[in-house]
Amino acid sequence: MANPLYDRLFGRYAGKTSVFLQLPEGETISHTAFLEMAARYAHMLRELGVTAGDRVAAQIAKSPQALAVYAACAQTGAVFLPLNTAYTVDEVAYFVDNSGARVVLCDARNEAGMTPMAQACGAALETLNGDGSGSFADKAAAMPTTFETVSRDEDDLAAFLYTSGTTGRSKGAMLTQGNLLSNSQTLAEQWRFTSDDVLLHALPIFHTHGLFVATNITLLTGGQMIFLPKFDVDLIISHLPGATAMMGVPTFYTRLLGDARFTKDLTKDMRLFVSGSAPLLAETHVQFEERTGHRILERYGMTETNMNTTNPYDGERRAGTVGFALPGVEVKITNAASGETLSQGEIGDIEVRGPNVFKGYWQMPEKTAEELRADGFFITGDLGRFDDDGYLHIVGRNKDLIISGGYNIYPKEVELLLDLEDGVLESAVIGVPHPDFGETVVGILVADGNRTPDIAGIQASIGKSLARFKQPQKLIVVDELPRNTMGKVQKNVLRKEFGALFQD
Ligand code: MLC
Ligand code: AMP
Numbered sequence: 001m002a003n004p005l006y007d008r009l010f011g012r013y014a015g016k017t018s019v020f021l022q023l024p025e026g027e028t029i030s031h032t033a034f035l036e037m038a039a040r041y042a043h044m045l046r047e048l049g050v051t052a053g054d055r056v057a058a059q060i061a062k063s064p065q066a067l068a069v070y071a072a073c074a075q076t077g078a079v080f081l082p083l084n085t086a087y088t089v090d091e092v093a094y095f096v097d098n099s100g101a102r103v104v105l106c107d108a109r110n111e112a113g114m115t116p117m118a119q120a121c122g123a124a125l126e127t128l129n130g131d132g133s134g135s136f137a138d139k140a141a142a143m144p145t146t147f148e149t150v151s152r153d154e155d156d157l158a159a160f161l162y163t164s165g166t167t168g169r170s171k172g173a174m175l176t177q178g179n180l181l182s183n184s185q186t187l188a189e190q191w192r193f194t195s196d197d198v199l200l201h202a203l204p205i206f207h208t209h210g211l212f213v214a215t216n217i218t219l220l221t222g223g224q225m226i227f228l229p230k231f232d233v234d235l236i237i238s239h240l241p242g243a244t245a246m247m248g249v250p251t252f253y254t255r256l257l258g259d260a261r262f263t264k265d266l267t268k269d270m271r272l273f274v275s276g277s278a279p280l281l282a283e284t285h286v287q288f289e290e291r292t293g294h295r296i297l298e299r300y301g302m303t304e305t306n307m308n309t310t311n312p313y314d315g316e317r318r319a320g321t322v323g324f325a326l327p328g329v330e331v332k333i334t335n336a337a338s339g340e341t342l343s344q345g346e347i348g349d350i351e352v353r354g355p356n357v358f359k360g361y362w363q364m365p366e367k368t369a370e371e372l373r374a375d376g377f378f379i380t381g382d383l384g385r386f387d388d389d390g391y392l393h394i395v396g397r398n399k400d401l402i403i404s405g406g407y408n409i410y411p412k413e414v415e416l417l418l419d420l421e422d423g424v425l426e427s428a429v430i431g432v433p434h435p436d437f438g439e440t441v442v443g444i445l446v447a448d449g450n451r452t453p454d455i456a457g458i459q460a461s462i463g464k465s466l467a468r469f470k471q472p473q474k475l476i477v478v479d480e481l482p483r484n485t486m487g488k489v490q491k492n493v494l495r496k497e498f499g500a501l502f503q504d
Helices: 004-009 031-047 065-078 089-099 106-121 135-140 177-190 208-221 233-242 250-257 283-294 364-371 412-418 457-465 492-498
Strands: 018-020 028-030 055-059 079-082 103-106 124-127 159-165 171-175 198-201 222-227 247-248 270-277 297-302 306-310 330-335 348-353 378-386 392-397 402-404 408-409 424-434 438-447 473-478
Touching: 004 065, 004 177, 004 208, 018 031, 028 031, 031 065, 031 135, 055 065, 055 089, 065 159, 065 208, 065 348, 079 089, 089 103, 089 106, 089 159, 089 171, 103 106, 106 124, 124 135, 159 177, 171 177, 177 208, 177 306, 177 348, 198 208, 198 233, 208 247, 208 297, 208 306, 233 250, 233 378, 247 250, 250 270, 250 283, 297 378, 330 378, 364 378, 402 438, 408 412, 412 424, 412 438, 412 457, 424 492, 438 492, 457 473
Parallel strands: 018 222, 055 079, 055 103, 079 159, 103 124, 198 222, 198 247, 247 270, 270 297, 438 473
Antiparallel strands: 018 028, 159 171, 297 306, 330 348, 348 378, 378 392, 402 408, 424 438
């Protein structure tokens, strides 16, 4: 009986008392203690009716317990569906309904709001809080500390991560055990991870970066994680001296550079800083090296593919580029409409193929067919070019997407809500440069007749159903939206006009 994901990430530590997690207050959790917690949770999932292939949705705070839910899903063969803690009940309802989740885990503070939704979707609801308490943990405490791992193979589904679409409807990216394992194995080798590493973990664990890159690599190579509940400059500064590696979105690095305590001496025992999920400004790269002597290693990935390219560990880490294709991954620049590969140096669509590429979107065969070619190449929606030395440059996006502090916002989802508001005829949502988040969300409104839209009222209204990070930081009323001859809104014109809103 085999289960590659569980066996290689978790099961191999059976009986090992080595430290797995260091918590901010100094407490540690051993591999054995972690596996016992996961086994108890696996029994709980079984009690709740979960069998192999069932989806388990979790909107819970980052904690060792949350990570143990991931391990329990692997052990029972369930599909783990982690959700951003910022999502509103309306947003979560869509994921639970669309995925057909059998179990939903939430924070006790959200239980009252989530109960009717879970009932309507026919899912069992249990609570698990950031401090490890909650109905799920309470009941699990009485369960055995070992669980017979359910047999699975590399082609079986391990996780669903939802990614929004240009139509405003989120799609569940189906990731297999093989997708996750192949990628973390390659990254661990490329970035030279070993059991001596201590990863300073400050990313959320409901996205690829914090879960499948940072956590899986550590589990695969036997190192430790300093497991912080979230990114906090003070916590990072106090824990950097005990770490060897850190992964972050560019906002992590710009915030650290903004703090005088972040010095060369503080980072002297670090061997690696990785950045991704959003473009790292070349100037951040340069300032970081000037301050610390370390060159940030930038890589490129996405929900559907895990990681695709990386700058070299040895060799030049070139600012403003995302390096080379990972071993086993093919990257080409195409004209996506014709499928033709472009000449060296030309700008076009980035397409990728490899064992990292997902299986498709859950119950959306047409969407899958639009983006995943029959020959296995995935059309990323990013635009890029290879330079003369083969480094990949991401030069833009062929998809209407805003990335704020590493979180993705699809304008269509916000526009659909704005258009429903009183006094709004139509809207266009754009991303504009922001000194902290890289990009931020701005809504441009056209008034409906002579009625003046009530900006504060609209903000409050959309806030009921839209996560805070997706809400426009500014709403601006204009007479009309610029359109091209085809009638399409020219967002580039709007981005130019409002691009300096948040510049110092
Ligand atoms: C929080 N807020 C954000 C935000 N994060 N607003 C816009 N964009 C964001 N990313 C808002 C909150 O709603 C709140 O609003 C205010 O900012 C402060 O909240 P906070 O909880 O204190 O936020 P903070 O700690 O400052 O978080 C910022 C952050 C965090 C950058 C540390 O967003 C973060 O950890 N981002 C990482 C995202 C990530 O892991 N991405 C990987 C995706 S995987 P208010 O108004 O209420 O004060 C992927 C593939 C790949 O892309 O290649 O990796
Ligand atoms: P997500 O859907 O959250 O996985 O986001 C994936 C998107 O993030 C990619 O399609 C890119 O647009 C962007 N991205 C990830 N890494 C980088 C990077 N290093 N530089 C620029 N954009 C990136």
